[in-house]
Amino acid sequence: MKGARFSGLRRFWDEYRQVKSGLIGIGLLVVFILIVLLEPVALPYRQANERWRDINYWQDSPRLALPVWVNWFTSKDYPRSTVISEPKREEVATGTLRVITMEVPYEFTSGHPPSDLYYKLYLTGRASIAFEFIRPDGEKVELRRSTAVDGAQILRLSAIETLQERAYALGAKYEDPNVAKSRNPRMIDTMGVLFGQAARGIFIKPAILDGTYRMRIQVALVNEQSQLNKAEFVVLGGVSGILGTDGDRRDLWCGFIAGTKWALLIGLLTSLISVVVGVVYGVAAGYFGGWIDALMNRIFEVVLSIPLLPILIVMSAVFNPSIWIIIAMMCLFFWVGPVKTVRSMALQIKEHSYIEAAKALGASHRRILFRHMIPQLIPYSFASMALSVPGAILYEASISLIGLGDPTIVSWGQVLRDAFSSGAVLQGIWWWIIPPGVAIALMGMTFAFIGFAMDTILNPKLKTR
Amino acid sequence: MYWKYFVRRILYAVMILAITVFVFSALFSTVAEQVLRAQIIEQVNAEALTLARQRTSLDPNAAQVFREYRTQQLIRRHSLDQPMAVRVVKRTLDALTLQLGNSTQIKSAAGETDVMTIIAERIPRTLLLFGVVAVIDIVAGVWLGMRKARQAGKLMDRSTDIVTMIVFGLPTWWLGMLLIMVFAFAIPIFPSGAMHASPPPESSLGYFLDLMYHLVLPVFTLVILGFWGRAYITRNIVLSTLQEDFIMSARARGLSERRILFGHTLRAAAPPIVTMSLLALLGSVGGALIFEGIFSWPGLGNLYWVAVQQNDIPVLMGNLTVTTALYIGGLAFLDLIYGFLDPRVKVGGKA
Numbered sequence: 001m002k003g004a005r006f007s008g009l010r011r012f013w014d015e016y017r018q019v020k021s022g023l024i025g026i027g028l029l030v031v032f033i034l035i036v037l038l039e040p041v042a043l044p045y046r047q048a049n050e051r052w053r054d055i056n057y058w059q060d061s062p063r064l065a066l067p068v069w070v071n072w073f074t075s076k077d078y079p080r081s082t083v084i085s086e087p088k089r090e091e092v093a094t095g096t097l098r099v100i101t102m103e104v105p106y107e108f109t110s111g112h113p114p115s116d117l118y119y120k121l122y123l124t125g126r127a128s129i130a131f132e133f134i135r136p137d138g139e140k141v142e143l144r145r146s147t148a149v150d151g152a153q154i155l156r157l158s159a160i161e162t163l164q165e166r167a168y169a170l171g172a173k174y175e176d177p178n179v180a181k182s183r184n185p186r187m188i189d190t191m192g193v194l195f196g197q198a199a200r201g202i203f204i205k206p207a208i209l210d211g212t213y214r215m216r217i218q219v220a221l222v223n224e225q226s227q228l229n230k231a232e233f234v235v236l237g238g239v240s241g242i243l244g245t246d247g248d249r250r251d252l253w254c255g256f257i258a259g260t261k262w263a264l265l266i267g268l269l270t271s272l273i274s275v276v277v278g279v280v281y282g283v284a285a286g287y288f289g290g291w292i293d294a295l296m297n298r299i300f301e302v303v304l305s306i307p308l309l310p311i312l313i314v315m316s317a318v319f320n321p322s323i324w325i326i327i328a329m330m331c332l333f334f335w336v337g338p339v340k341t342v343r344s345m346a347l348q349i350k351e352h353s354y355i356e357a358a359k360a361l362g363a364s365h366r367r368i369l370f371r372h373m374i375p376q377l378i379p380y381s382f383a384s385m386a387l388s389v390p391g392a393i394l395y396e397a398s399i400s401l402i403g404l405g406d407p408t409i410v411s412w413g414q415v416l417r418d419a420f421s422s423g424a425v426l427q428g429i430w431w432w433i434i435p436p437g438v439a440i441a442l443m444g445m446t447f448a449f450i451g452f453a454m455d456t457i458l459n460p461k462l463k464t465r
Numbered sequence: 466m467y468w469k470y471f472v473r474r475i476l477y478a479v480m481i482l483a484i485t486v487f488v489f490s491a492l493f494s495t496v497a498e499q500v501l502r503a504q505i506i507e508q509v510n511a512e513a514l515t516l517a518r519q520r521t522s523l524d525p526n527a528a529q530v531f532r533e534y535r536t537q538q539l540i541r542r543h544s545l546d547q548p549m550a551v552r553v554v555k556r557t558l559d560a561l562t563l564q565l566g567n568s569t570q571i572k573s574a575a576g577e578t579d580v581m582t583i584i585a586e587r588i589p590r591t592l593l594l595f596g597v598v599a600v601i602d603i604v605a606g607v608w609l610g611m612r613k614a615r616q617a618g619k620l621m622d623r624s625t626d627i628v629t630m631i632v633f634g635l636p637t638w639w640l641g642m643l644l645i646m647v648f649a650f651a652i653p654i655f656p657s658g659a660m661h662a663s664p665p666p667e668s669s670l671g672y673f674l675d676l677m678y679h680l681v682l683p684v685f686t687l688v689i690l691g692f693w694g695r696a697y698i699t700r701n702i703v704l705s706t707l708q709e710d711f712i713m714s715a716r717a718r719g720l721s722e723r724r725i726l727f728g729h730t731l732r733a734a735a736p737p738i739v740t741m742s743l744l745a746l747l748g749s750v751g752g753a754l755i756f757e758g759i760f761s762w763p764g765l766g767n768l769y770w771v772a773v774q775q776n777d778i779p780v781l782m783g784n785l786t787v788t789t790a791l792y793i794g795g796l797a798f799l800d801l802i803y804g805f806l807d808p809r810v811k812v813g814g815k816a
Contacts, residue, residue, distance in 0.1 A: 021626075021627060021630065301481065302481050302484055302485065305481050305485070305792065305793045305796055306485055306789060306792075307788055307789055307792040309754055309755070310754060310769065310784070310785050310788045310789065311489075311785060311789075313754075313769050313773065313781075314489075314493070314781050314782060314785045315492070317772075317773050317776070317778075317781055318493055318496050318778070318781075390633055390634030393634065394634060394636055397636060398636070398638070398755045401638065401755055401758075402755065402758070402769065402770060402773050403773060403774070404773065416639065416642075419642075420642065420759070425642050425645050425646050425650070425657075426645070426646075426649065426650055426657055427650070428646055428650045428651060430646060433639075433642055433643065433646065434643070436639075437635075437636065437639035437640075437642070437643065440634065440635070440636055440639065441631070441632075441634055441635040441636075441639075443634060444633050444634010444635060445630060445631050445633065445634055447634065448630040448631075448633035448634055449630055452626070452629075452630055
């Protein structure tokens with residue numbers, strides 16, 4: 001009995017194997033599922049999911065860095081990020097005053113300046129700090145700062161944030177005075193000047209100065225309670241990770257990985273629920289006929305004539321729903337998809353003599369519907385399910401793009417939203433825009449391949465003339 | 466007999482619209498009333514202020530009495546003192562007669578806050594964009610679909626099928642972003658958005674050309690993604706028409722394949738192709754709402770973006786009502802065309 005019921009599926013699979021695009025679809029689906037399963041291993045930042053919107057979590061990665069592989073295609077390499085933790089300390093004590101000196105040599109040969117560099121100091125108590133940026137040509141840029149905070153604190157001395165005006169002073173020594181005067185000291189390209197050759201044009205288009213840069217820092221601890229617990233020197237490169245970083249320093253590869261599971265979940269759950277509801281609804285309408293059919297048809301037509309996206313937008317704007325509510329709202333409208341076809345198929349199946357035989361044997365309506373009619377619609381249901389997955393993903397992405405997505409998850413649509421709203425399109429930040437869209441398209445393609453493959457099997461007359 | 470079908474279909478559309486709007490009114494009743502109350506308080510405050518300015522000697526007690534009286538009056542006028550069911554029904558009737566209330570933030574070009582005015586000035590712009598797209602889309606789609614049907618199963622058919630599947634889940638708005646990046650940032654030959662240069666050209670010819678220039682990129686984006694789907698539908702309808710008996714008899718009569726395809730098949734297949742295509746386009750209007758925002762095309766879709774950003778609930782709901790009405794109207798219109806082209810439809814209508 002069991003074998004008989006599934007022999008249809010077996011035959012279906014044998015036919016399915018003949019369709020090449022269908023197999024590609026299955027292959028892609030397996031890849032996506034693998035990505036979801038391997039997420040814990042594949043995420044370079046472990047807490048990317050929970051802390052996607054936490055600025056502090058991402059502060060140690062570069063802003064708008066290109067993907068690492070860009071270096072394979074450019075003659076001028078972008079520097080990579082490096083962290084030197086606990087540089088060698090030299091300590092000189094005079095009474096209660098202790099001066100710790102650290103110097104890190106930074107061998108620099110890239111074609112572009114790094115996007116930032118900084119010392120990160122874990123301090124307790126009072127300290128006064130001098131930061132010196134010594135260039136290969138002997139020029140120095142210096143910064144002094146004293147800090148007095150009770151208790152522990154983390155101090156970041158970032159070149160971009162603290163050395164800008166001093167970099168301007170350095171550049172102004174070499175640049176054409178007229179050009180120098182026309183520049184706003186707060187608008188110059190700090191890293192370009194710091195790593196630029198000391199010559200005219202340093203403000204306009206600085207040539208890169210190769211060599212060993214030395215970053216010296218002196219921490220003067222004022223009293224015995226003061227401590228330097230830990231020190232790190234960090235260079236933020238121009239490239240980072242497989243897909244680069246966005247304007248909020250977030251690693252876009254993490255965004256891709258984290259978004260995969262949500263896309264799959266949204267697509268599969270929505271299509272599963274709505275196809276199950278739609279198939280049962282359609283079969284019931286076709287089977288019962290009469291006024292039940294007429295009523296069910298009316299309800300179906302009302303739902304069908306509501307434009308889905310506008311109502312989703314307004315409902316999201318009014319109720320600020322979570323992702324589960326969004327999925328539920330989509331199901332409310334998606335179930336109409338298979339109804340029409342299923343109903344007409346049910347009308348045909350109903351006329352078969354074995355249904356009549358089952359009726360004559362006293363089988364209940366439920367038994368006839370679920371044992372005799374619906375199993376025959378399973379192949380069609382799968383095709384319909386596969387074809388409604390991309391729609392669900394698209395709708396979630398669209399809602400997210402307008403800014404109404406669930407803020408507790410990371411979805412591809414939300415990454416695109418951030419890109420669009422921070423003007424990535426008109427700044428040409430392609431690595432922020434292309435990957436999430438390609439991901440959505442690939443996911444859609446996966447299910448389109450699978451669905452269309454099933455469709456050709458179910459409608460053999462469409463194959464050739 | 467056609468006019469009977471016509472009247473029935475229109476009445477049916479109105480009924481569906483009424484049900485839908487009723488559901489919306491019930492669903493968003495709480496938030497709509499909150500906004501309305503806030504608007505009433507604001508209006509009364511403004512009136513009291515004017516009154517105080519006009520009559521400086523006004524007794525503060527009298528001012529208070531005026532406020533309370535006026536608030537009550539407005540609450541009664543908007544039926545906010547009625548039971549829930551009455552309020553919902555009244556709001557449904559208001560929406561159906563296009564009295565959509567006043568916006569909280571957004572203003573029309575002339576500075577009015579009437580929601581219907583704001584929406585009305587945007588409708589033609591959306592219709593223009595999608596009208597142009599629909600025409601190009603269907604012409605290109607039918608052309609490709611006929612070619613595919615002629616060579617069904619051959620390389621051309623299969624390769625274009627693959628493209629159809631590739632673009633199936635591709636968001637139009639994402640392609641829009643990409644094309645803006647390419648054609649407005651990397652190779653700046655097209656504007657990145659909007660409907661006109663600012664300020665728009667004075668002469669009417671210049672105005673027209675400028676409009677066309679701004680239309681190119683959005684239309685191109687929509688068509689390049691859309692017409693594959695139209696081609697796929699056309700191909701399938703043509704192929705199933707080719708199985709019909711009258712085609713076989715035409716073949717038996719020795720007619721040329723070209724005549725069979727363009728004379729007999731396309732003629733019989735035209736009504737479903739046109740309606741299916743328009744239906745698909747109508748269905749894609751939803752996605753295209755987002756699309757307008759990307760190109761800052763100042764139509765209905767863009768209004769959703771603006772209203773969401775400014776949290777303007779009355780505009781959002783008014784826009785929803787109007788979009789739904791247009792959508793349902795579009796569906797009815799399609800049925801009417803179909804009934805006109807294919808007389809079988811209006812007789813039975815059984816699937």
